[in-house]
Amino acid sequence: MKDKLTCYIIEDEYLAQEILEEYIRKVAFLELKGTFVNPLEAAAQMADDKPDLLFLDINMPDLDGLSFIPMLNPKPLIILTTAYDQYALKAYDLEVKDYLLKPFTFERFYKGVLRLYQEQGTRPGPEKKQGKTETKPEQExxxxxxxxxxxxxxxxxxxxxxxxxxxxxxxxxxxxxxxxxxxxxxxxxxxxxxxxxxxxxxxxxxxxxxxxxxxxxxxxxxxxxxxxxxxxxxxxxxxxxx
CATH class of the missing domain: 2.40.50.1020 (LytTr DNA-binding domain)
Structure with a gap:
């Protein structure tokens, strides 16, 4: 298991940035590498740093978060942070790992990042699905x-x-x-x-x-x-x- 997950924040609301930064500081296995107000600002540095995890807002000027995700190569783990629930299906299609609806608590934040951190140490992931299938009750x-x-x-x-x-x-x-x-x-x-x-x-x-x-x-x-x-x-x- 990796000691830490390096992460970026892309968020154009200052208060939301502060909250995420505060939450990240409280989690020993997260290391914040950069905070940006839009995807274009983050793109160049991401190519060099290759962060493990990206906290990404959806509604931002110039380029929205959902349009930015397909441009990422390699693509980090992504947690969307948004005040709108109507993008959940699109997020699912884009293989987003979590979907935090603002305002979210530290407890909800921690549950999401802990799950991702644990998954990184238990790969390959399909074993979980296989185990789930094996224990499936035949309830007719x-x-x-x-x-x-x-x-x-x-x-x-x-x-x-x-x-x-x-x-x-x-x-x-x-x-x-x-x-x-x-x-x-x-x-x-x-x-x-x-x-x-x-x-x-x-x-x-x-x-x-x-x-x-x-x-x-x-x-x-x-x-x-x-x-x-x-x-x-x-x-x-x-x-x-x-």
């Missing part, structure tokens, strides 16, 4: 209380689940099932790698997703929103399944 069905009966529901038939106050409405390929249950209990029953919570009122079957656009999921004829609370974890889950 669950039993739910529906009215006065206990109903067997095949997990592969579930499209998505919708919260309805004290009830959950489970949309399957053939029917809609109402059960007196909360999301926490249902998530304990379902295979975690096959389902994802994307909103306070929605949980989706990952293999039933047709497409995702503007933080909305299309499953069959239903558009399901991805809320700010779940957007980061959801895209990380998708990335981990690749």
């Amino acid at each position: 069905y669950i039993f739910l209380k529906v009215g006065h009966r206990i109903q067997k529901v095949a997990t592969h038939d579930i499209l998505f689940v919708e919260g309805m106050k004290d009830y959950l409405r489970i949309h399957t390929t053939t029917e809609k099932i109402m059960t007196l249950l909360n999301f926490a209990k249902l998530e304990e029953l379902l295979p975690a790698q096959d389902f994802a919570r994307v909103h306070r009122s929605f949980l989706v079957a990952i293999d039933k997703i047709d497409h995702i656009e503007k933080n909305r999921i299309q499953i069959a004829d239903q558009l399901i929103p991805i809320s700010d609370t779940y957007v980061e974890g959801f895209y990380k889950l998708l990335k981990g399944l690749q």
Whole structure:
């Protein structure tokens, strides 16, 4: 494992620069090599320094962060720092390692950088995915209380689940099932790698997703929103399944 990750900050807001610099100083395994107000200013020096990690804002004058990422060669680990959640899907496409929504706490910052630091010492990464696949439970069905009966529901038939106050409405390929249950209990029953919570009122079957656009999921004829609370974890889950 590397002793330190060298890092750059590219951020045009002075206060945001200060916060990142302060957070980096608190972390023993991070070493700040430079702070810049725009990508053009950083580009030349990055070619020489080749930092391990880049904290990159999105909305900046002259050149935005998302347009800058494809220009990087070699490309460092990238953590986006932004006040806007609508870029999460684009960030996923660009293989960004983390997505920090401003204002973020030191705790959230530390969790992100610690994970990256640990990953650098445990490469090659695919071993994690292989281990996850090996331990995948073969959960083919669950039993739910529906009215006065206990109903067997095949997990592969579930499209998505919708919260309805004290009830959950489970949309399957053939029917809609109402059960007196909360999301926490249902998530304990379902295979975690096959389902994802994307909103306070929605949980989706990952293999039933047709497409995702503007933080909305299309499953069959239903558009399901991805809320700010779940957007980061959801895209990380998708990335981990690749």
